[in-house]
Amino acid sequence: MPDRAAIRDEAHRIRRVFEAAGAEPFEGAILQPADTLLDLYGEDIRGRAYVTADPLRGEQMLRPDFTVSVVQAHMESGRDTGRYAYSGLIFRQQDEHPERPSEYFQTGLEIFGGDPAEADAEVFAAISAQLDGLPVRAVTGDIGVLIAAVEGLETSAIRKAALRRHLWRPERFKALLARYSAGTDLDALRGGLLARVRAGEDVLAGAGPEIGLRSQAEVMARLDRLVADAAEPPIPAEQVALLDRILRLRGAAWAMAAPLRELAGVIPSLAEAAARMEARLAALEARGIDLDTLEFEGSFGRTTLEYYDGFVFGFLVDGQRPDNWPPVASGGRYDAMTRVLGNGRGAPAVGGVIRPEQVLKLREAQC
Amino acid sequence: MLKLGVPSKGRLMEQTFDWFADRGISLARTGSDREYAGAVTGVDGVELVLLSAGEIPRELAAGRIHLGVTGSDLVREKLAAWQTKVESLALMGFGHADLILAVPKFWLDVETLSDLDAAAAAFRAAHGHRLRIATKYHRLVRDYLRHHGVADYQLVDSQGATEGTVKNGTAEAIADITSTGETLRANHLKILGEDPIHASQANLFRSLTAAWGEAELASLAQITGKVAAAA
Numbered sequence: 096m097p098d099r100a101a102i103r104d105e106a107h108r109i110r111r112v113f114e115a116a117g118a119e120p121f122e123g124a125i126l127q128p129a130d131t132l133l134d135l136y137g138e139d140i141r142g143r144a145y146v147t148a149d150p151l152r153g154e155q156m157l158r159p160d161f162t163v164s165v166v167q168a169h170m171e172s173g174r175d176t177g178r179y180a181y182s183g184l185i186f187r188q189q190d191e192h193p194e195r196p197s198e199y200f201q202t203g204l205e206i207f208g209g210d211p212a213e214a215d216a217e218v219f220a221a222i223s224a225q226l227d228g229l230p231v232r233a234v235t236g237d238i239g240v241l242i243a244a245v246e247g248l249e250t251s252a253i254r255k256a257a258l259r260r261h262l263w264r265p266e267r268f269k270a271l272l273a274r275y276s277a278g279t280d281l282d283a284l285r286g287g288l289l290a291r292v293r294a295g296e297d298v299l300a301g302a303g304p305e306i307g308l309r310s311q312a313e314v315m316a317r318l319d320r321l322v323a324d325a326a327e328p329p330i331p332a333e334q335v336a337l338l339d340r341i342l343r344l345r346g347a348a349w350a351m352a353a354p355l356r357e358l359a360g361v362i363p364s365l366a367e368a369a370a371r372m373e374a375r376l377a378a379l380e381a382r383g384i385d386l387d388t389l390e391f392e393g394s395f396g397r398t399t400l401e402y403y404d405g406f407v408f409g410f411l412v413d414g415q416r417p418d419n420w421p422p423v424a425s426g427g428r429y430d431a432m433t434r435v436l437g438n439g440r441g442a443p444a445v446g447g448v449i450r451p452e453q454v455l456k457l458r459e460a461q462c
Numbered sequence: 463m464l465k466l467g468v469p470s471k472g473r474l475m476e477q478t479f480d481w482f483a484d485r486g487i488s489l490a491r492t493g494s495d496r497e498y499a500g501a502v503t504g505v506d507g508v509e510l511v512l513l514s515a516g517e518i519p520r521e522l523a524a525g526r527i528h529l530g531v532t533g534s535d536l537v538r539e540k541l542a543a544w545q546t547k548v549e550s551l552a553l554m555g556f557g558h559a560d561l562i563l564a565v566p567k568f569w570l571d572v573e574t575l576s577d578l579d580a581a582a583a584a585f586r587a588a589h590g591h592r593l594r595i596a597t598k599y600h601r602l603v604r605d606y607l608r609h610h611g612v613a614d615y616q617l618v619d620s621q622g623a624t625e626g627t628v629k630n631g632t633a634e635a636i637a638d639i640t641s642t643g644e645t646l647r648a649n650h651l652k653i654l655g656e657d658p659i660h661a662s663q664a665n666l667f668r669s670l671t672a673a674w675g676e677a678e679l680a681s682l683a684q685i686t687g688k689v690a691a692a693a
Contacts, residue, residue: 137592138592138615139604141604142601142604142605142608190542191542193546257583260583260613266611267579267610267611270576288570298570299568299570302570303566304568304650305566305568307631308585308631309585309593313584313588314569317580317581318570
């Protein structure tokens with residue numbers, strides 16, 4: 096077991112390597128306003144982060160990651176491009192897994208702007224170089240492929256938005272997709288309510304007083320959406336089968352662009368995703384990454400914190416399953432999060448972290 | 463000495479005493495009405511510890527009492543990874559209470575958790591903040607909503623009069639214990655879904671962290687023997 100001072104030194108050493116390659120040092124606050132994190136991650140983060148109260152600033156959280164504060168700092172700087180390296184402690188409650196550490200070091204690199212394929216490859220290669228010679232394997236995925244597949248479905252914008260919103264909650268995603276493709280009689284499920292709405296009846300009369308912030312108008316608006324949704328034809332079975340195929344794609348990363356091109360025959364939006372993947376693979380190869388050993392899993396990155404929306408990767412100890420914690424290193428692209436934290440103004444962004452404690456453990460085991 | 467923690471007052475205490483009496487174990491408060499001391503007859507080596515029902519989960523988890531009577535809702539809410547700290551020896555058949563989610567009755571479009579999720583997404587887009595659910599059962603409600611893939615909500619703490627929070631504008635929905643549902647109806651709320659978040663009742667819990675010596679194990683065997691004989 097490496098001691099804390101050694102872990103800290105390794106964390107800072109890796110950060111200096113990133114700095115030497117052109118990244119600016121970043122230092123963020125440990126106490127973060129809870130509101131920002133809750134709005135981004137949802138209530139679940141309360142179960143995973145430490146919340147503390149400040150009598151003046153309100154609820155604060157011990158930082159559960161660096162990414163959010165790096166993004167905020169970059170968006171506030173108003174610059175188009177940026178490259179940041181950081182190292183320090185992050186804090187996670189481990190209610191369900193008391194064997195896991197609740198504070199640990201992370202060293203990370205985040206790149207904003209520039210060509211997305213190049214930036215993806217740069218982050219991946221920088222992290223990979225730090226793990227050289229260790230018994231780890233890299234698994235990659237691409238949430239962008241899933242998003243493109245959903246966007247390309249033959250169905251309403253509302254259904255696409257609902258599916259996209261739940262990409263990171265596989266159970267609900269599956270349930271939604273099943274409902275949208277089954278052609279269920281939604282009228283019957285609601286006991287004739289939708290027929291009454293369709294007929295223009297004032298269904299809210301006598302339904303009870305309007306209490307709380309959600310207004311009668313909002314209830315009616317959703318009932319109208321439900322009426323429209325009930326008239327929506329089911330998503331074609333071949334498209335559902337194809338989504339399923341994408342989620343089950345597994346194999347060498349270099350071999351994945353071809354099947355995607357083929358699937359683009361059914362969902363045309365996949366052609367662009369395939370092109371992005373090819374550009375990324377070329378950029379990775381140009382940086383000396385051995386594509387033969389790079390794995391791809393269609394569903395990789397779906398169960399992590401929900402902000403990755405493109406390339407995702409994890410470095411796992413040989414024999415470790417992707418859902419096993421902790422990966423030695425992990426990261427991905429999160430363009431959409433920059434728009435949320437940048438008040439609508441976004442920037443292409445990709446980043447990754449290394450867990451220096453895991454690196455030292457692997458090195459010790461080799462001696 | 464095996465320490466048995468039971469609720470110190472009210473109906474829960476009376477029902478606990480009755481339940482043990484039916485199994486040949488007599489519990490009684492001793493001393494003055496105000497003194498929290500008790501006596502146990504019918505089994506050997508058991509000390510009665512009178513506690514607030516809400517504190518019993520914590521005392522069990524800390525191993526300061528060996529056995530304790532409290533609601534399964536309180537154990538699940540107050541103890542993280544409760545299965546690693548206590549185990550249930552018996553469902554006691556009283557203290558029934560369901561933890562439910564309720565929304566305004568006029569939300570005709572919201573009947574299921576899937577509806578709640580969709581309504582929450584639209585609410586957030588319209589109001590700029592997440593849909594608020596008032597409760598004091600944060601852990602149970604959060605775990606439940608995560609399990610069912612509901613997003614875009616926030617929990618606001620309410621330690622009492624929770625049914626009134628919607629009308630008062632401090633929440634859009636509530637999650638609370640209900641035994642009859644009358645308070646919900648009076649506050650123009652309806653229960654969401656068919657099954658409660660948790661159907662609670664009083665349990666006899668055993669601490670997995672307390673020091674179980676030979677004497678305590680012998681007393682435990684006497685108690686479980688009597689409980690099994692009555693079942």
